Amino acid sequence: MGGLRKLAASFVVSGPCGVAVRDRLKHLTAQDEGVLRAVGAHQGALASRDLKARCEDGLEHGAQTWAARKRELTGVSSSRIAGAITKATHDQWALARRCQAAHIQKLAAGIEMLRHRLSLPLGEKGTKRAAGGYRSKNEWFRKSRRLAMLEARHAAAVAEWQAGGVRVVRGGKRLLNTRHHLTQAGLTEDEWRQRWEAERWFIAADGESGKRFGNETIRVTPDGEVSIKLPVPLAHLANTRHGRYALTARIAFAHRGAEWADRIEANRAVAYRIHLDTERGRWYLTASWQRPAVQTIPLAAACARGVIGVDTNADHFAAYRLDQHGNPVGDPHRFGYDLSGTAGHRDAEIRHALTRLINWAKRVGVGAIGIEDLDFTAEKTREKHGGRKRFRQLISGMPTGKLKARLVSMAAEHGMAIVAVDPAYTSLWGAQHWQKPLTTPHRKMSRHDAAGIAIGRRALGHRVRRRTAPPPHDRSDRAGHRTVQAGPGARGCEGTRPPATDRPPGEPPPSGKRKRETSASNTVRDAPSTQQWVQDSLMCTG
Missing domain, CATH: 3.30.420.10 (Ribonuclease H-like superfamily/Ribonuclease H)
Structure with a gap:
């Protein structure tokens, strides 16, 4: 057992801390779609500009730079939209930093493994815990070249990490690379352009408790009416009071609808996001909110x-x-x-x-x-x-x-x-x-x-093996019986095993006739033992 690693204790996983539901915005008019596209393109450009400014700040970011960026965005949108954009920017920058750290760790693990295998003689066999040497001189040479390449990558990644630089693509790196492989993806340039622009739009707003229906920017009433607070340059597109645009579509969440309705009627915070699925040509609205932490x-x-x-x-x-x-x-x-x-x-x-x-x-x-x-x-x-x-x-x-x-x-x-x-x-x-x-x-x-x-x-909390080893024969009186997982109160082990057929022993078969007469046993049974056994029999029921 000395060679086995120590097992970690089992634990109950904490429950989810958030909820998200989605519904389709049906029966939108051409004017509705035009307004959504205009809002998404305008706020998406602001989000791209803010992300660029945040990346340029690097490790020099602070509360003052955050406030300055938010004031600049407020003049061309609104205070709440500016807050939502800057928060999304910080979340994206933090995610890029975590991915950068994971990449550095992966490179370091690869370098360590290559150095270990290159230090071993050719052909040396490995174990389950450690890989062996390489099989030939050719493979050894190719891996030595790969080691030099990984070391160069690792040094560049560490330098970028220390400088606070990150690499972020609004719209996704995979979709960006698809631009160079349109034939393999089965897309035309116009289709790719529509997806790229839709992914870079920004039509989202965080909730705020105490405000009407939990969100002032994207408001959804209990009867399903959706209205959007337009940014200042697009205020002329409003069709209701206070610079808002109400969509003709109605929302009715089939999943968790009652929970969502309880929140908005109590004016509790609900965040919303509107996006376009370009493959299907459908608009969707996603509502999300946090749950209080539940004690496991x-x-x-x-x-x-x-x-x-x-x-x-x-x-x-x-x-x-x-x-x-x-x-x-x-x-x-x-x-x-x-x-x-x-x-x-x-x-x-x-x-x-x-x-x-x-x-x-x-x-x-x-x-x-x-x-x-x-x-x-x-x-x-x-x-x-x-x-x-x-x-x-x-x-x-x-x-x-x-x-x-x-x-x-x-x-x-x-x-x-x-x-x-x-x-x-x-x-x-x-x-x-x-x-x-x-x-x-x-x-x-x-x-x-x-x-x-x-x-x-x-x-x-039990051991994997079925039962523990019996005590030594010469010390059975001192060692006692084998220890098992069932407690003394579990009396199921005292009963008989289930019969091989679908009837209890002693009862006639379903036909009503016995195959043979029962005979009295000639076995002389010992007196019942006073030892209380706690071993559950191995259950092999069908």
């Missing part, structure tokens, strides 16, 4: 009704239900998904699989779902796995971050807790201790199903 329940309370252990794989979730003592109940369940295709298709597949998983958890009555706290940040480096390209593609394609966020959000709506466990050795130990014992002619156990049991037991 203790781990013991979350797992009081049992848990479902979920093993995440490249194409399915392998789930197994366990009772509060760690015994597997029933058969394994698998929820498949397909991660190929577009991002929207992958997101829909994950959402559908999680929906089926949560619905099954509700039917069986458990209160928690145990899942591995996966993070492939260190394992995704190209230098660690070398020629194992398929494996690198496998772990890179698993949406671990989005998966955890979506699972926590969806489970919170059903009052279900998510328990994150250390993923170390779950597949190895699950297959070692659970795959063979639970395999029957009517139940096929895979390595992933056994890993689900290991994850569930770790979430419950």
Whole structure:
């Protein structure tokens, strides 16, 4: 056990702290669309200019420069629009800094791995924990050239980090690069231009508690009327009082509509964003608001009704239900998904699989779902796995971050807790201790199903192995009986096992006739033991 790494303790994941709902703006007139395009283009230009000014400030940014930028934007828009633009600029700059730090860390990990492998003799075999030497002189030379390239990149990235410079593209770097590959993307130059301009528009406003319906800039009334406070240069387009433009479309949120209505009627803050989907030619309005932080329940309370252990794989979730003592109940369940295709298709597949998983958890009555706290940040480096390209593609394609966020959000709506466990050795130990014992002619156990049991037991605080080792034979009186997970109050182990047929022992079969007469047993039974056993029998029910 000395060579194994120390396992992290399981914990209940905190619930979501925000909510976002979206609805389509239907039946917009040509004038409505013209006003939205004008507002988006005007405020988008202001946002681009403000982002440029923020990037030029770098590390010299302070409260005074922020106030100066906001005053400059207020003269060509409004105070609230200027506040929304500067806040979005700071969030984007901070995100770029975090991505820059992650890039530097990734480069450093690659450099460290290359230096380690280059220092080893050619052909030296590696271990599960450390890669070995390179296979040939040619590969060694190519990796030495790559090391020099990564060191140059790392030095440039660190210098840029220390200077406070960031690289940000309003509209997205991927869409910008698509401009040079229009044929592969199946787009014309005009179609790309429409997408590029729409992504750079800015039609958003943060909410403000105490103001009418929670937002003064983009106001949505309880009956669904949407009106926008126009910036000063576009005030001549207003069709209502106080420089506002009311759209002909009406909003009716089908999801969380009651919660949204309660907030705006109480004049609580709600943020809105309007954007155009150029592929479909549709306008959408997104409403979002924050939730108060909810205290997570203790781990013991979350797992009081049992848990479902979920093993995440490249194409399915392998789930197994366990009772509060760690015994597997029933058969394994698998929820498949397909991660190929577009991002929207992958997101829909994950959402559908999680929906089926949560619905099954509700039917069986458990209160928690145990899942591995996966993070492939260190394992995704190209230098660690070398020629194992398929494996690198496998772990890179698993949406671990989005998966955890979506699972926590969806489970919170059903009052279900998510328990994150250390993923170390779950597949190895699950297959070692659970795959063979639970395999029957009517139940096929895979390595992933056994890993689900290991994850569930770790979430419950039990060891992965089925039972502890018996005491030495010469010291049984001193050592006592084996220790197991069930408590003395669990009397289920005192009962008989379920019969192999669908009838209790002693009752006639469904036909009403016995196959043979019962005979009295000639076995002389000992007196009942006074020792109180606490070992739950291995449940292998169908």
